[in-house]
Amino acid sequence: MNPRTFIAATWALALIPAVHGADEALDQASPSDSPPKQERRYIEIAPNDQIPTVRAILPIGGPNAFFLNHRGQIGVAKFSPGLSQIGWELYSEVKLHALPSLALGPGYSVIAASPLELTQAFDTNQDVELDFFQALVRDWPGQSEGVTITAGPVIDTHGRVLFALSPHALKDGDVAKARIVAWQPDRTEIETVTESELPVEDFVVRRDGLLAARLSMPDYKDGYFLSLTELPPPLPENSETPAGPLPFTLPSLIIPAELTGHALPIQPTFFEEDGKGKLLLTCPESRHLIEIVPEKAGGLWQGAILLRGRSPKPVYALAEMEPGAILGGGDEGFLPLNDSDPSYRILSAALANDGLLLRFNQPVDRYSAVKAENYSVKAIALGGGETSLSLEPLIESDGKTVLLRGQLPGPGNVLRI
Structure with missing residues (x-):
C-alpha cells in the first residue's frame, strides 16, 4: 500500500x-x-x-x-x-x-x-x-536613492497589499520617515497608509484594521518597540471626500528585554483566545514566546505584555491556523504551539478599581503569595523616572487570582511587575 x-x-x-x-x-x-x-x-x-x-x-x-x-x-x-x-x-x-x-x-x-x-x-x-x-x-518614492522594502507583504480586509519602506524624505528639507504603503491593481500609484520616524521591521494587520508593527531602535538595549495603530479604510480613487489626517505610527509598548531573554522578538501574529484578541511574538534565540493583550484606554492603545512560555525548539514563523490554534515553524519543521504548557505563569495582568489583578494558570502557593515582599511593582513614567509601589496581596478563593491592592499612578505610566 x-x-x-x-x-x-x-x-x-x-x-x-x-x-x-x-x-x-x-x-x-x-x-x-x-x-x-x-x-x-x-x-x-x-x-x-x-x-x-x-x-x-x-x-x-x-x-x-x-x-x-x-x-x-x-x-x-x-x-x-x-x-x-x-x-x-x-x-x-x-x-x-x-x-x-x-x-x-x-x-x-x-x-x-x-x-x-x-x-x-x-x-x-x-x-x-x-x-x-x-x-x-x-518603483516607489526614493527607490532610485536606495529606499527598500523592509517588511511585508500583508493583505488587509480591503484587498490592499501592504508593505513597509525604509525611511525616506518625500522632498528636500523633510524629515526622513519610514512608511507602510498599499498597492492596489486598480490604482496608478501606491498609497501611504501610515508613517513612522523609526524603521518598520515586522508588521501585521488585524481584521478590524489594527496595525501591530515592531519598530527598529538598535541603540536601545532595554527593550523592543511595538506600535499599535488603527488604519482607516481607503477612500475610493476619485472620491470627493477629503482624506483624514494620516495616522502616525508611534511606539505604544516597549517589550522588556528581560522578558525576551534579550533576544529579538519577531513575526507578530494576531490570534483569538478566551474571547480576546491577542498578539504573539517569537524570540528564536531564547525560544521565548511573548504574549500581548492590546487594549484601548483614553483614546490610546496600550496592553499587557506577558511571557507566554518557552518553545522546545527555536521558532522563526507563526500563524493562527484556526481560532486559538497556533502553528510555529523553524529549522526543525513545524511545531504546534497550544496552551497545554504546564509551566507556572501569569495568564493576565489587568487594572482594577482598587489595584492590579493578576491571574495565574495554576493555584499560587498561598504562604508565599500573601507576602508583599515577594512582589516587585514599579511605575515607570513616560517622561522619565521610576517609582516602587507598595501594594497589599489578596488571594481570591480559586487560588489562581491575586489582587495587589493599593493606589496606582494615573495615565502616562507603565507598570512593571
Missing part, C-alpha cells in the same frame, strides 16, 4: 480567508493567458521524513498552509486537526530573495517581497507548481 494523502483543493473558496473583495482586486493582476480554473482539483502530498525549514507560514483554509523555507522557496503542507504534519512538498523550486512573509492571491498565486520588488507567482498550468512570476511593484 502506498501511503499517499490527497487534499481536496477547495482552497480556491478560501484563498484569502475573511478578506472580502481581495480576490476581485487581485484577479486584475493575474496573467491573461491563464487556463480556466477547474471546479475541483486534487493536490497530492506524499508523507516524507525530510524536515522542511520554515521562515513564514500562510494558512490557506482547513489544515493546509503554504510556507517559505530558508532558501526562499515556497512549499505547501497538510496537517491533521491537531496540527501534526501529514506531508509537504515544494510549490516552487525557484529561490526568491524573499522577506519572511507571504500573502495569498487568487488562483493559487502567492505574493512575496524582496527588498527591491513585490512579486506575484502563479500556478498557470494547475499542476501544483508555480511557473509564472511577475513583478507587481518595482
